[in-house]
Amino acid sequence: MHSEAARFNQEGFNANPVVSFVQPCDSFIFGDSTGRSNAADWIRTAYHDMATHNVTDGTGGLDASIRFAEEQARAENVGDGFSNTMDTAGALQVTRYISNADSLALLAVLAIESCGGPEIAFRGGRIDAGQPNAPGVPEPQQEMIGLVACGHTFGGVQHDPFPDIVNVLNDPTDTEDVAHFDSTFVTFDNDVATEYISGTTQNPLVAGFNDTTNSDKRIFGSDGNTTMSSFSASPEIFASTCADLFARMLDTVPSGVQLTDVISPLPVKPSEVNLILAGDIIQLFGLVRLWNMGDDPTRTVTMLWKDHFGGLTSRCATA
Ligand code: HEM
Known part of the structure; x- marks a missing residue:
């Protein structure tokens, strides 16, 4: 299957609908637990794979190096969301035309788009790394506010890998003890910002009992809440900013990789x-x-x- 078909043949005759794994948006195929979603795992995996990009030497980026056990074993990649996502990406659509890295980017695009998010420009041509990358490098601060908010409109923090952030919740509707970033955690919307600005947020990285790990609180507030206020005031600004930041995140690849033009459906x-x-x-x-x-x-x-x-x-x- 080619990238155009993998991207667009999601419904209708002859479809190969990867989106069925994120429809409904709270689908989670690994066990019958509640509180987690494939969509959130797919988005977080693309981010963690990209975050190894080193601007100085051009190494790392979205190259599926996260499929290596050595990367998954690092403290920065705790949890099973990455192995789950790699299993799904490989099983669903990796062919001689679609690398693991393209597949990873595409899963994130499809999860965001089919769970209420904006349309995202998708390019193909990513090349799989042959070995693990060096550990992750943080993004510049200003973009970091936007990208973290865009990602943290999905999912939450699990007790199991993060017992210092989340307590056992004893909630039968949330059997994996996931403290969610906003009240609408399987869909894309600006609630992560409105709840933060109104002071009602339950985001465990903002209002967590352990201030050392309240990283969203520090990042969101780092410009005096200017960015988060604009996201809270306008779902449209949030969606268009996220469409741009997600596309740039997914296009962050090792130097030398030549991505295709944005892939649009052939009429x-x-x-x-x-x-x-x-x-x-x-x-x-x-x-x-x-x-x-x-x-x-x-x-x-x-x-x-x-x-x-x-x-x-x-x-x-x-x-
Ligand atoms: C300083 C930056 C960031 C920090 C410290 C951070 C931290 C975390 C932590 C601790 C979790 C919980 C993971 C788990 O329990 O399995 C999480 C989940 C998540 N993160 Fe981030 N994150 C950051 C940036 C981002 C960015 C930029 C994105 C995407 C654009 C993103 C997307 C997600 C998603 C979708 C989840 C939910 C996963 C799930 O529910 O399975 N994060 N993040």
């Missing part, structure tokens, strides 16, 4: 085209995907047949 796309000689008849058959058109059983699609020299010699029509 008319033939696939599985076959030309066979049956007796003395040449038969042409295959599939044609028409983008964004409703079902119409009376629609006629006209295919033009060009000869070897590019000239039109005949035409055929199929319904």
